[in-house]
Amino acid sequence: MLNEEVRKQFPILDQEVNEHRLVYLDSAATSQKPSSVIHALSEYYEGYNSNVHRGVHTLGTRATEGYEGAREKVKQFINAKNIKEVVFTRGTTTAINTVAHSYARENLSEGDEIVLTKMEHHSNIIPWQQVAKVTGAKLKYIPLQEDGTISLDDVRELVTSKTKIVAMSHVSNVLGTINPIKEVTKIAHDNGAVIVVDGAQSVPHMRVDVQDLDVDFYAFSGHKMCGPTGIGVLYGKQSLLENMEPVEFGGEMIDFVNLYDSTWKELPWKFEGGTPIIAGAIGLGAAIDFLNEIGMENIEKHEEELAKYALEQMETIDDITIYGPKERAGLVTFNLGDVHPHDAATALDSLGIAVRAGHHCAQPLMKELQVAATARASFYLYNSKQDVDQLVEGLRKTKEYFGDVF
Amino acid sequence: MSFNNLDTLYRQVIMDHYKNPRNRGQLEGDHITVEMNNPTCGDRIDLQLKIEDGVVQDAKYEGEGCSISMSSASMMTQVIIGKPVEDAIKISHMFSDMMLGNDADTNEYKIEDLGDIQALQGVSKFPARIKCATLAWKAMEQGVEKE
Numbered sequence: 001m002l003n004e005e006v007r008k009q010f011p012i013l014d015q016e017v018n019e020h021r022l023v024y025l026d027s028a029a030t031s032q033k034p035s036s037v038i039h040a041l042s043e044y045y046e047g048y049n050s051n052v053h054r055g056v057h058t059l060g061t062r063a064t065e066g067y068e069g070a071r072e073k074v075k076q077f078i079n080a081k082n083i084k085e086v087v088f089t090r091g092t093t094t095a096i097n098t099v100a101h102s103y104a105r106e107n108l109s110e111g112d113e114i115v116l117t118k119m120e121h122h123s124n125i126i127p128w129q130q131v132a133k134v135t136g137a138k139l140k141y142i143p144l145q146e147d148g149t150i151s152l153d154d155v156r157e158l159v160t161s162k163t164k165i166v167a168m169s170h171v172s173n174v175l176g177t178i179n180p181i182k183e184v185t186k187i188a189h190d191n192g193a194v195i196v197v198d199g200a201q202s203v204p205h206m207r208v209d210v211q212d213l214d215v216d217f218y219a220f221s222g223h224k225m226c227g228p229t230g231i232g233v234l235y236g237k238q239s240l241l242e243n244m245e246p247v248e249f250g251g252e253m254i255d256f257v258n259l260y261d262s263t264w265k266e267l268p269w270k271f272e273g274g275t276p277i278i279a280g281a282i283g284l285g286a287a288i289d290f291l292n293e294i295g296m297e298n299i300e301k302h303e304e305e306l307a308k309y310a311l312e313q314m315e316t317i318d319d320i321t322i323y324g325p326k327e328r329a330g331l332v333t334f335n336l337g338d339v340h341p342h343d344a345a346t347a348l349d350s351l352g353i354a355v356r357a358g359h360h361c362a363q364p365l366m367k368e369l370q371v372a373a374t375a376r377a378s379f380y381l382y383n384s385k386q387d388v389d390q391l392v393e394g395l396r397k398t399k400e401y402f403g404d405v406f
Numbered sequence: 407m408s409f410n411n412l413d414t415l416y417r418q419v420i421m422d423h424y425k426n427p428r429n430r431g432q433l434e435g436d437h438i439t440v441e442m443n444n445p446t447c448g449d450r451i452d453l454q455l456k457i458e459d460g461v462v463q464d465a466k467y468e469g470e471g472c473s474i475s476m477s478s479a480s481m482m483t484q485v486i487i488g489k490p491v492e493d494a495i496k497i498s499h500m501f502s503d504m505m506l507g508n509d510a511d512t513n514e515y516k517i518e519d520l521g522d523i524q525a526l527q528g529v530s531k532f533p534a535r536i537k538c539a540t541l542a543w544k545a546m547e548q549g550v551e552k553e
Binding site for chain 2: 020346347350363366372390402
């Protein structure tokens with residue numbers, strides 16, 4: 001397992017909250033940032049803040065190098081073929097919406113089908129609902145099995161020659177299910193469909209190789225992987241991106257502008273209208289350096305062990321319901337007997353433990369699980385068994401507390 | 407490891423309303439229905455009001471949510487039944503003020519005269535939970551505006 005040295009690189013974690021050692025278990029919502037990322041941001045603002053791509057002055061050149069250097073880092077991190085396939089966006093949501101807008105609305109029509117799963121985050125449902133409304137395409141959902149996984153047999157049955165898009169999360173933000181993206185991609189391709197993967201919960205935690213997976217589109221966010229908010233990535237196969245129109249028009253993305261018509265820059269810049277997210281990209285680049293230094297394999301192993309330990313320990317608590325499969329990514333979603341998850345989260349907070357409570361932007365999944373809300377503890381490289389122990393003790397105390405007052 | 411300040415939030419009387427809700431159920435006959443939810447957390451209330459001659463004659467609710475949202479709904483119905491609509495709105499504004507930590511008393515009403523709802527005063531110390539407490543009151547305001 002990774003050691004305390006990792007935690008020490010995150011200054012925010014060195015504090016008490018409500019007079020207890022802070023235990024941050026909400027990294028699936030957003031991760032904390034190491035000093036190196038925070039420094040990269042202040043270095044940029046203090047040393048070479050400038051607009052990119054057009055300034056001939058020195059600061060402009062340095063900013064451009066920083067911004068495009070970050071793109072190169074992303075390219076290597078996910079093993080894209082070239083930088084044309086790496087589009088910076090505001091986050092996962094914007095990336096998926098770009099595909100929905102610029103690919104799906106143009107290429108789908110009545111009779112076509114979009115296949116999703118029932119475990120998707122709202123950001124991988126609503127863009128497709130909107131596409132369906134505009135194009136007349138139909139949405140179909142891959143059902144969940146008892147343990148919160150999907151079956152490839154169901155995928156084979158639902159994905160047909162009518163399917164034009166398969167949209168799926170790599171890792172579920174509620175169940176922690178790791179979906180078999182490589183196999184699903186093959187099924188999609190065999191039927192002539194493209195696959196769009198929501199990678200918000202996978203890229204921060206495991207090695208993702210877009211060429212090996214053979215995915216067509218892959219979206220993720222910087223802020224869940226130790227980077228700043230407001231930056232994300234849309235990976236797309238060059239052949240597909242080439243044929244897509246930009247979503248936003250304006251500065252930065254143009255080649256020639258005439259009075260009545262204009263042409264666009266080449267990939268990836270045609271998708272980056274307006275002054276880009278320069279500081280965000282530089283911060284993301286620093287986050288990738290940080291993750292690479294620790295090693296994605298080590299991070300994955302650390303979280304796997306932590307999740308296993310958390311599951312074992314949490315299962316010993318009376319009346320706890322845990323959702324999702326045994327084999328899972330580093331998060332545990334649960335309900336504590338009759339205690340409403342908001343009440344549980346408030347009680348845990350008063351013990352310095354930060355967990356998430358609510359529907360986790362997955363209302364259809366909540367319906368499927370037949371609950372209005374759940375609580376979720378999610379782990380990252382800076383969490384330790386001590387954090388899990390503190391959580392488990394906190395849960396026992398919470399149960400006692402509400403057991404007494406209820 | 408011991409809970410910090412938790413008792414200021416979870417007062418006995420709140421738990422009592424959560425466990426033994428008053429006015430939970432469905433109104434018979436003519437009434438107004440307001441459905442409202444808190445989209446960030448999934449709390450939901452279905453409030454029914456019977457208003458005659460400008461007075462709240464009866465109120466009932468169904469819903470699901472945390473102890474704070476459901477006890478607040480229970481207390482709210484208790485307070486407004488029998489009150490003129492203007493007074494119900496006035497009390498709702500007082501309640502908002504109480505949540506924001508402002509001085510809530512008005513010329514006609516003092517918070518401590520309004521029974522159990524003063525137990526919710528502690529919620530103002532937990533900003534993340536204020537929306538839970540105000541859900542039922544917002545539904546009520548919307549309902550009387552419908553009338």
